[in-house]
Amino acid sequence: xxxxxxxxxxxxxxxxxxxxxxxxxxxxxxxxxxxxxxxxxxxxxxxxxxxxxxxxxxxxxxxxxxxxxxxxxxxxxxxxxxxxxxxxxxxxxxxxxxxxxxxxxxxxxxxxxxxxxxxxxxxxxxxxxxxxxxxxxxxxxxxxxxxxxxxx
Amino acid sequence: xxxxxxxxxxxxxxxxxxxxxxxxxxxxxxxxxxxxxxxxxxxxxxxxxxxxxxxxxxxxxxxxxxxxxxxxxxxxxxxxxxxxxxxxxxxxxxxxxxxxxxxxxxxxxxxxxxxxxxxxxxxxxxxxxxxxxxxxxxxxxxxxxxxxxxxx
Ligand SMILES: [Mg+2]
Ligand SMILES: [Mg+2]
Numbered sequence: 097x098x099x100x101x102x103x104x105x106x107x108x109x110x111x112x113x114x115x116x117x118x119x120x121x122x123x124x125x126x127x128x129x130x131x132x133x134x135x136x137x138x139x140x141x142x143x144x145x146x147x148x149x150x151x152x153x154x155x156x157x158x159x160x161x162x163x164x165x166x167x168x169x170x171x172x173x174x175x176x177x178x179x180x181x182x183x184x185x186x187x188x189x190x191x192x193x194x195x196x197x198x199x200x201x202x203x204x205x206x207x208x209x210x211x212x213x214x215x216x217x218x219x220x221x222x223x224x225x226x227x228x229x230x231x232x233x234x235x236x237x238x239x240x241x242x243x244x245x246x247x248x
Numbered sequence: 249x250x251x252x253x254x255x256x257x258x259x260x261x262x263x264x265x266x267x268x269x270x271x272x273x274x275x276x277x278x279x280x281x282x283x284x285x286x287x288x289x290x291x292x293x294x295x296x297x298x299x300x301x302x303x304x305x306x307x308x309x310x311x312x313x314x315x316x317x318x319x320x321x322x323x324x325x326x327x328x329x330x331x332x333x334x335x336x337x338x339x340x341x342x343x344x345x346x347x348x349x350x351x352x353x354x355x356x357x358x359x360x361x362x363x364x365x366x367x368x369x370x371x372x373x374x375x376x377x378x379x380x381x382x383x384x385x386x387x388x389x390x391x392x393x394x395x396x397x398x399x400x
Contacts, residue, residue, distance in 0.1 A: 100330050112377040178252050178384035179331065218377025225264040225370025232330035 097145045098179035100138040103166040103229040109219040116186045119214025126212040135168040138176035141189040151237040152199040173210040250331035252290040255318040255381040261371040268338045271366025278364040287320040290328035293341040303389040304351040325362040
């Protein structure tokens, strides 16, 4: 799983068109969303990822650790197919993203929002630009700890 | 080289603090920038990249092909360390990014802007959300054609 975490002064999105053959079904709630002072978690589910609780808890703990350090008021889980060339098939990605969302909600003391998988979306983001405002992660089911990059 | 191309209604950035020991020297021109209807090219220079003209021309041709398809009014080259775990060392990244910038300027019929390497930056982006508004690429010096991902 690849994550790009951006601490945003503001973030908003709005669903446009279908991007895959069987996208996640839309609800009114999922068609648009916005938040201020939020940690946006651009998330690519990779082919070797799974929905084991220990893996997803490791991901959630890392995300919430960053959210706490930057004092974000919420977390925004945003499916993003552009961080890895090794994508999980869409049905698997949907399952894992939703399990990660539930894991985050179960652990977080701040609101957790999400955007739907499989739709083109317009979005606006205002990245704050402080040293922790952009971080990337590769976390795999096999590792014992999150892998951090050399200079982020 | 990893590219994330975002067709933005608007994009702006402003330099904050040093992010690496020897960042690119700043000029007034490089401290901030903005553009409307621009193709933002978030760019990660990887360790196996080089500044050979044939490689950089291949990258530039691909970027300008997308810019033409989306009818962008400019291209905005933005150094981005978060698209790959295999980063080139900073001096090499600076050399290659500047060579890519010159290659783009030499080929483009629209303005080409850039942001400096090695600085934390605040930025605002408004992604349009149409099907070609977010594309990713991995292009290497060894390949004969850009590699495209399964569903972008
Ligand atoms: Mg909503
Ligand atoms: Mg400028």
